[in-house]
Amino acid sequence: MELQFISESGILSRLVRFIITLVLKPVTWLNSIGKFSDQTLIVSLHRLGDTILTLHSLRQLKEAYPYRRFIILTYDEFRVFYRTLFEDNEIITCSKNDYFFGGRLAGAGLISRLRKFSFSEIIDISGDTHTASLIVFLKAGYRYGISKYHFQNLYTKSKPVRTIPHLTDIYYDAVETAFRIGKQRSYEPxxxxxxxxxxxxxxxFASWPEKEWGLKNFSDLTELLVIDFPVKLVVEKSKVPSDVLDGFRSAGAEVKETKNIAELSDEIKDSSFLFGVDSGPVHLAAFHGIPTLAIYGPTNPEYCKPHGEHHLVIRKTLYCSPLTENYCALDAGRKCASRDCLKGITPQAVYEEIIRIVREYKLF
Structure with a gap:
């Protein structure tokens, strides 16, 4: 069940928390009895960009405890990122089909598969309904991590999901509920x-349309860029009508439609620079060492942009722009009728910024 619509204050919220605790706390307690293997399960079930941002804290954890056996649970398509830190036999994958009720509740098949193992502790670095609904049924001595208010009593120790910069710190918060990994957090790009x-x-494209700049703007930008260097539009297969894609081709751009994360990754690796919106592909480019420029409107770049001086931002700051928290007050743009923060950024302004960056980095 999705509980974001319930405020974390008030009688209803406390009632929901009480019911969840009453029903699931005994299950957690029963699964905490017995002897457990000396290994730690890290549950990381995120979207693309968030998955990549977890690597900073997990790398530092692995370096601090080189002889500790850590097992990571992630989605199938994100195995490739965790291979940079974990051996293949330390990675367990699942699919979004292992969840039901809109991806919110763990299915019996996934729970049964993971109950074949036991863990000294579980660290939940996702902190949402879909992971809370999983870890209560697994065999483990302790449960740590980040958690929403309604599930906090199901954990041995947890921290609330922070709402101030940076997303990377959320995953450090989760790890540090279980392990000390040093006084200084690493944000090395x-x-x-x-x-x-x-x-x-x-x-x-982005995970929700209110973060997007619009295909018309990208089309106008393409017409400016192709005069100076090769341009490649990368989109999810069948997401854009064929006549719109033909328009990009007519303007001189190469068009690539990708069916999965692996294909998207290959296309981004074969580039010198990426321009996009606040989205997973920007973080994927950063992972591959590709310089980026991203437009931010209803979201705060200080909260979620990739680390490093080669990952730049273009935004129009308005009175309603988020400056200290992740999203603007209008539900991250979902309740905004004007979207002036994005409309105020012209293709010409983006073109000029890309030209400046390309020349500075000597990409052409």
Whole structure:
């Protein structure tokens, strides 16, 4: 069940928390009895960008405890990112089909598969309904991590999901409920690789439409960019009508439709620079060392942009723009009728910024 619509204050919220605790706390307690193997399960079931941002804290955890056996649970398509830190036999994957009720509740098949193992502790670095509904049924001595208010009593120790910068710190918060990993958190960016002559990649879509700049703006930007260097539009297969894609081709851009994360990753790797919106592809480019520029409107770049000086931001700051929290007050743009923060950014302004960056990095 999705509980975001219930405020974390008031009688209703406390009642929901009480019912969840009453029903599920005994289950957690029963699954905490017995002997457990000396290994730690880390539950990381995120979207693309968040998955990549977890790597900072998990790398530091692995470095602090080199002889500890950590097992990571992630989605199938994100195994490739965790292979940079974990051996193949330390990665367990699942699919979004292992969940039901809109991806909110763990299915019996996934629970049964994971109950074949036991863990000294579980660290939930996702902190949402779908992970809380899973870890209560697994065999483990302790349960740590980040948690929403309604599920906090199901954990041995947890921290609330923070609403101030940066997203990376959320995952550090989760890890540090169970392990000390040093006084200084590391925000070291992924190494940048300059690939002169490769195309400029455009990725126009985000996880919700209110963060998007619009295909018309990307089309107008393409007409400006192709005069100076090769341009490649990368979109999810069948997401954009064929006549719109033909328009990009007519303007001189290469068009690539991808069916999965692996194909998206390959297209982004084969580029010199990426321009997009607040979305997973921007973080994927950062992971591959590709410099980026991203438009931010109803979201706060200080909260979620990739780390490093090669990952830049263009935004129009208004009175309603989020400056200290992740989202604007209008439900991250979902309740905004004007979207002036995005409309105020012109293709010409973006073009000029890309030209400046490309020249500075000597990409062409």
């Amino acid at each position: 992924f190494p940048v690789v300059i690939r002169p002559g490769k195309p400029v990649v455009l990725t126009p």
